[in-house]
Amino acid sequence: MNEIEAPTEASDTQAVRDLQAAYAEVQREMAGVIVGLDEVIAQTFVTLICRGHCILEGVPGLAKTKLISTLASLLELNFKRIQFTPDLMPGDITGSDVLEEDRTTGNRVFRFIQGPLFGNVILADEINRTPPKTQSALLEAMEERQLTVGGKTYPLPDPFFVLATQNPIEQEGTYPMPEAQLDRFMMKITLGYPTAEEEIEIMKRATTQYRFETKPVMTAETIFKLQKLVRRVPVADHVYEFTSNLIRSTRPNEAGASTYTKNMISWGAGPRASIFLLLAAKARAILLGRFHATEDDVRQMAHGILRHRIMPTFNAEAEGLTTDDIITTLLETPPPVPSAAENLKNTFFRKA
Template sequence: MNYNSDVEGLDALSLSYNRISKEISRVIIGQDEVIKAVLISILSNGHCLLIGVPGLAKTLLVNTVAQVLDLHYNRVQFTPDLMPSDIVGSEILGEDRSFKFLKGPVFANIILADEINRTPPKTQAALLEAMQEKMVTVAGKSYPLPNPFFVLATQNPIEQEGTYPLPEAQLDRFMFNVTLSYPSFKDEIEVVKSTTSNNKPELHKILTADQIQYFQQLVRNVPIVDHVLEYAVSLSAKTRPGTALATPEVNKYLSWGAGPRASQYLVIGAKCHAAISGKYSPDIEDVHAVALQILRHRIVRNYKAEAEGITADEIIKGIF
């Protein structure tokens, strides 16, 4: 894939994004913002955490994305008895009496980690190295994962029985925390119409793995002016209680705030949001467009906030 300039490449990225989201919308109805977040995280080389009640097409969404992007997709159902080897793979004794590595489901371009909070921390940790280093280590040997590599994890918020809260270190690995809501009445009618008939749309493959990697590099080349970059970093800094930039509300309601990884994701997310919107450089609006989904899982509310019913989103909006 050769474009004469980054500007030409960015025009192609914006056009490809519109084609992809239109194609996905033929199957996933009324979840435009969720589709947008998932595509931004893929193009930014990040991971995405989806939180929503059952039946909101979380699994169908990732399956559809994988088809449209022509990527290899694996689904892992997280359960309390799942072992790390069930995710990354294990060594087996071959017929020639030597050990061979049998690859687990993590060796794919897109991994759907379904109900990720249903498995103990030991197994959750098996994904940490994969998400950060894009490789897994088994018996002292490292195995690189395919490129691009993207984890889409789902959580069910209504069933707390038998769940293990995700450790902060793992939450921080996710670029976005996306909350799915119920469809509108009009959208639900469309969903029921399309899913209770024999009409199944045939999806077209729009981007290849190589094209996605090219666009991921291109997003990083997008220039950003100093005041927008400083604004993004200041948003993260304002969430840290007891520091110079912390707001009174943050000092009152938060135990701790977002780390430097949040600042990095705010900048890369703003660059990607600008690129898919047809702009060649992000502004403060682009930072705002991604900030809620980047910050909401990186701040920890204290007892006072929980007692008064103050949500993470309200605190972040106050910082804007």
């Protein structure tokens, strides 16, 4: 991939072309290792260049670990896998101070031993299998991009990208993450079963001497520049309004909320969802070779951003509706929601 120049209109246009070409190479390399999962790969890459973190949810055996480790190798990033278990303690992932004897002085000193969180791409395998205390240690690292151990602060490598996996079955003995903690993840990406053709190709590769050697496509320095590029993608006012109205339409207590929202959603998405959805729309736009985000970009990224930020009501569950079903309905018929300006006027300038 060509180096991305200083931010100017011409260099931004060239940077978009460079990113599109590099991402096409990523797709080709991934296809040599992973069968299918094109949309999952795209959403994971979007999360990376938005400096976010994501959850991958799917039953065992869908190549979640292979997908993440392969992507890390293509980007020349350090990959660490942490298998979360009920007995895993915070120090097991953050690292800890170890008492050692200094051979030159004979004094005993503490030396910090880094844990597996000190990597670029962290696979938190089955995050809901570990106690809340250990989950919180991971979430602190995600939010602050640094760790505090023994009163000392240690910066984490940059880029720092956490992909947590969850198994939607076998919930016995798990520690489900609270909604407030799930909100820290930019996206929740679901993996389905492969098609018949894809499953045949998987069997052919797994039961023969098939091998595919990948080669790096991007460096960490390039990723930094791409993350800055996403922030510079322009967005029209009507796209801001569309994004805001979509997020606000998920809130049953919002002024003007529709009957559908009140009946089907007990708790909706917060402002962090608006920020993440707009960033994801920008990233999708440049992956498709455009230097502007549209309402369609917002629509296409809505499910990944919102599915873990909406809590269905008992009525929705009784009707067999999932959060994806609810999001699809809101996208097809967005309820009329008052603008932020109208709400502000009603709040501060209401007549006595």
